[in-house]
Amino acid sequence: AQSVTQLGSHVSVSEGALVLLRCNYSSSVPPYLFWYVQYPNQGLQLLLKYTSAATLVKGINGFEAEFKKSETSFHLTKPSAHMSDAAEYFCAVSTIIQGAQKLVFGQGTRLTINP
Amino acid sequence: GAVVSQHPSRVICKSGTSVKIECRSLDFQATTMFWYRQFPKQSLMLMATSNEGSKATYEQGVEKDKFLINHASLTLSTLTVTSAHPEDSSFYICSASLGWDNEKLFFGSGTQLSVL
Numbered sequence: 166a167q168s169v170t171q172l173g174s175h176v177s178v179s180e181g182a183l184v185l186l187r188c189n190y191s192s193s194v195p196p197y198l199f200w201y202v203q204y205p206n207q208g209l210q211l212l213l214k215y216t217s218a219a220t221l222v223k224g225i226n227g228f229e230a231e232f233k234k235s236e237t238s239f240h241l242t243k244p245s246a247h248m249s250d251a252a253e254y255f256c257a258v259s260t261i262i263q264g265a266q267k268l269v270f271g272q273g274t275r276l277t278i279n280p
Numbered sequence: 281g282a283v284v285s286q287h288p289s290r291v292i293c294k295s296g297t298s299v300k301i302e303c304r305s306l307d308f309q310a311t312t313m314f315w316y317r318q319f320p321k322q323s324l325m326l327m328a329t330s331n332e333g334s335k336a337t338y339e340q341g342v343e344k345d346k347f348l349i350n351h352a353s354l355t356l357s358t359l360t361v362t363s364a365h366p367e368d369s370s371f372y373i374c375s376a377s378l379g380w381d382n383e384k385l386f387f388g389s390g391t392q393l394s395v396l
Contacts, residue, residue, distance in 0.1 A: 174321055201387075208284060208373070208387035255324070267314070268385070270323040 167192040167260040169239075171271035179279045184228075184243040186274050188256030191237065197259035198239045199268065200230055204252045212254075215239060226250070251278045282308045284376045286388025293364055294396055301359045301391045303374030309354035310376035315347075318371040318390075330357050364395045 172187040190196055197216050201209040213224025220232040226249075230241045239256060256271040283306040293299050303313055312331050316324040328349050330336040336349035346368075348360040357376075361368055372391045378384035 206289070206389060208286070208389045209375075210387075211385075267326055267329070269326075270316075272321065272323045 166269075167194075167196060167258045168269055169198070169256045169258050169271040171254075171256050171274050173274055174272060175275045175277065177277040177279060178246050180248055181245050184241070184246045184250065184276065186241040186254050186256075186276065188230075188239045188241065188271060189237050190239060190256075190258050192258060192260075198230075198232065199257040199259065200224065200228070200239075200241050201255045201257060201270075202226075202252050203255065203273075209255065212241070246276075246278050248278050248280065251276055282306075282376075282378065282384075282386045284310075284374065284386045284388045286374050286391055288391060289389060290392045290394075292394045292396065295365055296363055299361045299364055299393060301361075301372055301374075301393075303357045303359070303376065303388050305355045305376040305386070308376075308378055310357075310378065311354065312377040313351055313357040314375045314377070314385075315349060315357075315359050316373045316375070318373060324373060327359075361393065364393070366395045369393055369395045 168191045170189050195217050199214045200212040202212050203209045212228050213222045215222050215232045223229045228243045232239050254274050257268045285304045287302045315327045317327050318324045326339050327342045328336045328338045330349045330351035332351050332354050338344045351357040374388045375385050
């Protein structure tokens with residue numbers, strides 16, 4: 166079964182610093198991978214997705230993620246953190262169960278930005 | 281992007297009562313809606329998949345008589361937690377799909393259920 170593991174339930178960085186949120190996946194087939202962001206009191210919003218095209222995927226708000234098959238990783242990065250990036254981030258893998266495409270989520274990482 | 285409205289955002293109820301949560305796609309028709317449950321500091325766990333006009337498909341370990349799902353129209357799905365108990369206290373999130381591609385999957389803002 167496909168799964169994802171997010172390393173670190175809470176990450177704290179200073180404004181302007183590099184953001185790195187870690188995600189490792191487990192999949193027996195080429196995976197479709199996603200990063201979602203959840204701001205307080207809002208629904209999940211798609212940041213970016215990997216679907217076996219380019220290994221470096223660019224998303225919204227300056228985020229990007231690189232698919233590394235050798236490391237089974239799909240880490241999310243942003244060169245310079247902004248206060249508005251404070252949120253909960255979820256990595257997810259798409260899997261097909263009984264003919265239906267479904268998402269399996271990681272535990273989430275809460276990103277805090279220090280002024 | 282498309283908007284999914286989930287209501288209520290927070291509900292407190294007594295043990296033994298039933299609670300209904302609504303999930304509406306406001307500006308699109310959703311053939312499929314999903315219900316998730318999230319415990320503190322844990323990931324979203326898929327509970328069930330509902331398709332308009334048919335019975336919901338429940339994930340293993342989810343009691344279908346406990347969590348009643350109705351998807352009567354292309355814009356509305358409801359989750360009813362029947363005879364709620366404190367262990368049912370959790371954060372429930374719905375999502376609605378525009379199509380097969382998960383890029384067209386839109387989430388509600390969630391419902392925090394507290395059972396006393």
